Amino acid sequence: MTSPNADLLQTLIEKTLRSGADAVDARLSESASLSVEVRNGDLEQVEREESRGLALRALVGRRQAHVSATDLSPAALDALSERVVAMARMAPEDKYCGIPDASEISSKRPDLDLDCDDTPAAEILEERAREGEAAALAVSGVKQTGHSGASWQTSRTWVAASNGFVAERSGGMSSLAVMAIAERDGAMERDYDSRSERRKARMPAAAEIGQTAGERAVARLGPRKLDSRVAAVIFENRLANRLLSAFVGAISGPAIARGVSFLKDRLNKPVFGPTVRVIDDPLKPGGFGSRGYDGEGREVSRKALVDNGVLTQWLLNGPSARQLGLTPNGFASMGFGDPPGITTSNLDLQPGADDLDGLMKQAGEGLLITDMFGPSLNPNTGDYSVGVSGFWFENGERAFPVSEVTVAGDLPSMLLRAVPGSDLEIRGSMNSPSLLIDGLSLAGR
Numbered sequence: 001m002t003s004p005n006a007d008l009l010q011t012l013i014e015k016t017l018r019s020g021a022d023a024v025d026a027r028l029s030e031s032a033s034l035s036v037e038v039r040n041g042d043l044e045q046v047e048r049e050e051s052r053g054l055a056l057r058a059l060v061g062r063r064q065a066h067v068s069a070t071d072l073s074p075a076a077l078d079a080l081s082e083r084v085v086a087m088a089r090m091a092p093e094d095k096y097c098g099i100p101d102a103s104e105i106s107s108k109r110p111d112l113d114l115d116c117d118d119t120p121a122a123e124i125l126e127e128r129a130r131e132g133e134a135a136a137l138a139v140s141g142v143k144q145t146g147h148s149g150a151s152w153q154t155s156r157t158w159v160a161a162s163n164g165f166v167a168e169r170s171g172g173m174s175s176l177a178v179m180a181i182a183e184r185d186g187a188m189e190r191d192y193d194s195r196s197e198r199r200k201a202r203m204p205a206a207a208e209i210g211q212t213a214g215e216r217a218v219a220r221l222g223p224r225k226l227d228s229r230v231a232a233v234i235f236e237n238r239l240a241n242r243l244l245s246a247f248v249g250a251i252s253g254p255a256i257a258r259g260v261s262f263l264k265d266r267l268n269k270p271v272f273g274p275t276v277r278v279i280d281d282p283l284k285p286g287g288f289g290s291r292g293y294d295g296e297g298r299e300v301s302r303k304a305l306v307d308n309g310v311l312t313q314w315l316l317n318g319p320s321a322r323q324l325g326l327t328p329n330g331f332a333s334m335g336f337g338d339p340p341g342i343t344t345s346n347l348d349l350q351p352g353a354d355d356l357d358g359l360m361k362q363a364g365e366g367l368l369i370t371d372m373f374g375p376s377l378n379p380n381t382g383d384y385s386v387g388v389s390g391f392w393f394e395n396g397e398r399a400f401p402v403s404e405v406t407v408a409g410d411l412p413s414m415l416l417r418a419v420p421g422s423d424l425e426i427r428g429s430m431n432s433p434s435l436l437i438d439g440l441s442l443a444g445r
Contacts, residue, residue: 005030006168008072009160012056016081017162021058021088023099025161027337028054028072035151036125038133040144046122055337056080060088064097066338096319097339099296100328105165106299110283112290116154116172116198125150128176132210136180139214141221146179146190148210159336165297174200178210182217189223189401191216191371195427198286216370223389223403226444232366233407233440234359236390237423239372240432244278244349246377246384246411247271248430251311252342253320253331255379262382262412263311271311272415275352278306282330282345289345289429295332296340303329305347309416315342349432352420359421359436361396367405367442368393382411406443414440 002010009026016024030052037045057066058081065087069080133148154172159165177194193212197203235243247263255261263271272278282291282300294300296318305312314324317332317340333343354362368391375386389403414437421434 003158003168005158006160006166008077009158010166012054012077012081013160013162015078016056016058016085019081019085021060021085021162023059023162024057025099025159025336026054026056027157027159027334028052029155029157031153031155032119033151033153034119034122034125035149036122036129037147037149038126038129039147041133043126044147046126056084057335057337057339058084058088059097059099060085062093062095062097063088063091064094064339065091068337094319096322098318098322099161099163100165100298100318102163104328105163105297106293108292108299109167110292112283112287112292113285114169114171114198114290116152116174117200119154120152120174120200125152128206131206132176132178132213135207135210136178136214139180139211139218141182141184141218142180142214143183143188144181146181146192148178149176150206151175159297161297161336163297167293167297169291171198173198174203176203176206176209178213180210180213180217182214182221184221187221189217189220191220196288219391220389220401220403223401224392226367226392226402226405226442228441228443230439231442232363232436232438233442234356234363234366234368235435235437236356236368236370237421237425237432237434238427239369240349240435241428241430242372242375243411243415243418243435244347244430244432247278247415248315248344248347250379250382251305251314253314253316253324254342256314257320257323260379262378262380266311267314269311270309270416271412272306272309272418274309276306276309276418276420277304277350278347279304279350280344280347284346287346287429288426289343289347291345294330295334295336295343296328297336298328298330298332300330300345315344317342345429347430348424348426349420351422351424351433353422355422356434357396359419359434360393360398362419363393363436363438364396365392365394367391367402367407368398369407377411384409384411384414404444408441408443409437409439
């Protein structure tokens, strides 16, 4: 049995084909969210949002255009279908655009357990936020909080295309974030903790999140500056996924097709150390990035993007695969009303043998990075630099906090030397354990 929203999309696609399109895809989304924020014991904000919108893409030959709308009345949809076709006829030709052939679309619709709890009362979210804040303020040295917020969100999306693809998906999330501000001798430092889960029952206790935020802030008090040097660096697991994100950008099909990637010549060659594996699993039940089909309706599956250090494939959608003369492999981000991009799903760099303490012992001395800002990456060469703060460690143990340090290196060789720890935590759709990398340049005072 089809739903009214699925029927609406099919009707719109048929109208757009009658208006002169050769191919059409569309997306209808509904979302709702509720968030509550408290600060220093006071309720600061309660925000409720609901939205509904539609996106429509039409292709005329090798020309395409896309539009969006919130007015879903029959007259508005008639005008929308006519307008998008007129726009497509005026658009420049793109010889790589298109939608999959009917033989390429997936018929699988796995149950991935992505739904969240029912809408909570605002008072329940307020209670969680207050509990998190109280735990942070209870940590000796914490002066105040920057914020403590609890939120809930849910969404449902229907997609369809003129090649016969039709699907529906829903999902949601509960979250809590606390930022603590510590003070000593008039100097302040801040840090945070946050967690999100599909269901509240899987969340750590609000007090645990608040206490972690407070302890992290206090630990940063009294930072020193470092003299410039070359040293080992450990990217804490909460930050190491940013290196993984840069890696993902470098193996995306569009970057390879344009020749603007520092890994463009590394397919089927080592890009990490010989024990490293990077796995993308779109079919993980309850995963933050789980999906039963890609953004163009193609089949998805678990893949090792890096196997024993070797890069096994590019991330391809339909347009980039056509440009490279390859076959799409399920990494299209959500199109259906928009041109598809590139995305991974649940991407994890697999853990190694040693925990964070073990990595510090292995390195002896160096810099543990717990915060970073302003990263700079040259996509062609991989030259990389980032401002950081964290802790200097000696004899395998934390010695003192540091701030205002710039770390620099070239990402290709950094990834090859990266030693993963065992502390992989699943906090989002892209995760990494802590990464130890030796021989990086530190610019301090």
